[in-house]
Amino acid sequence: MPEYAIEVENVVKDFRVYHRIYGSLKSKVTSLAKGLVRKEEHSGFEIRRALNGVSFQIKPGEAVAMIGSNGSGKSTLLSILSRVYLPTEGEARIVGRMMSLLELGAGFHHELTGNENIFFSGAMLGLMEEEVAARYDSILEFAGLDHQAMDLPVRMYSSGMQLRLAFSMAIHLDAEVLLIDEGLAVGDEGFQEKCFRKIEEFKSQGRTILMVTHELDHVERLADRVLWLNKGVLEQDGPVDEVLREYRRTYFS
Ligand SMILES: Nc1ncnc2c1ncn2[C@@H]1O[C@H](COP(=O)(O)OP(=O)(O)OP(=O)(O)O)[C@@H](O)[C@H]1O
Numbered sequence: 001m002p003e004y005a006i007e008v009e010n011v012v013k014d015f016r017v018y019h020r021i022y023g024s025l026k027s028k029v030t031s032l033a034k035g036l037v038r039k040e041e042h043s044g045f046e047i048r049r050a051l052n053g054v055s056f057q058i059k060p061g062e063a064v065a066m067i068g069s070n071g072s073g074k075s076t077l078l079s080i081l082s083r084v085y086l087p088t089e090g091e092a093r094i095v096g097r098m099m100s101l102l103e104l105g106a107g108f109h110h111e112l113t114g115n116e117n118i119f120f121s122g123a124m125l126g127l128m129e130e131e132v133a134a135r136y137d138s139i140l141e142f143a144g145l146d147h148q149a150m151d152l153p154v155r156m157y158s159s160g161m162q163l164r165l166a167f168s169m170a171i172h173l174d175a176e177v178l179l180i181d182e183g184l185a186v187g188d189e190g191f192q193e194k195c196f197r198k199i200e201e202f203k204s205q206g207r208t209i210l211m212v213t214h215e216l217d218h219v220e221r222l223a224d225r226v227l228w229l230n231k232g233v234l235e236q237d238g239p240v241d242e243v244l245r246e247y248r249r250t251y252f253s
Helices: 025-033 074-081 114-124 129-143 159-172 189-204 216-222 240-252
Strands: 006-018 045-058 063-067 089-094 098-101 177-181 208-212 225-230 233-239
Touching: 006 074, 045 074, 045 089, 045 233, 063 074, 063 216, 063 240, 074 089, 074 098, 074 177, 074 208, 098 159, 114 129, 114 159, 129 159, 159 189, 189 208, 189 216, 208 216, 216 240, 225 240, 233 240
Parallel strands: 063 208, 063 225, 098 177, 177 208
Antiparallel strands: 006 045, 006 089, 225 233
């Protein structure tokens, strides 16, 4: 077994935020010529630093929650781990088969049917077609979706249906590392409870979870450890009770 399932080393992420151009092109060119626009506006964008030197490691079998106020960089970090974005500096590594539930539906191919998405994701995770077929009924059963729905393109699914299918695929297709971004907040209570129990089972099998959430009761129930991001910097990394005590003192007292 590798020492770490997830390793993040000094990750920096900068985004370019493009300025909106107001007024006519002629007036813009005239002001540029007269030197009326500041230098960074000449190039049409500014740099927004979403992550500023974040480092941590997660061992196989750990369930870690990432918390922090809006805009603190949580989704950006999960997107880097999911290879949606490259870091500007530093490195982010995952060892093992990873599945990510980023913002809803992000992992799906929307023009493909539910069926096709299941087999496609299975192949991406390195499973043979027969192996996916052997899990097919369990995927549908857990998701509470029928065969008819499976023949429709995923773009026709409601957000709840997408969540059910994505979560069910993640836990049945043998992912070793699961990244979840706020996903569970969308499901109804019954489905959430089913997901919690599955996540507990997933943990007990030595698999790794990193989840982003604003729901502190979900953190208390599922996580062994908490990462608190604040304005792109890791403010705290520690046991659930310690970090949440400090977090609540900062934001809720
Ligand atoms: N594609 C992008 N282009 C420009 N800026 C971005 C982009 N994605 C994120 N940002 C900026 O990076 C910062 C971190 O955003 P991020 O979505 O990672 O925060 P978050 O902690 O997940 O927030 P929330 O809790 O609201 O989901 C914010 O300032 C955001 O505006």
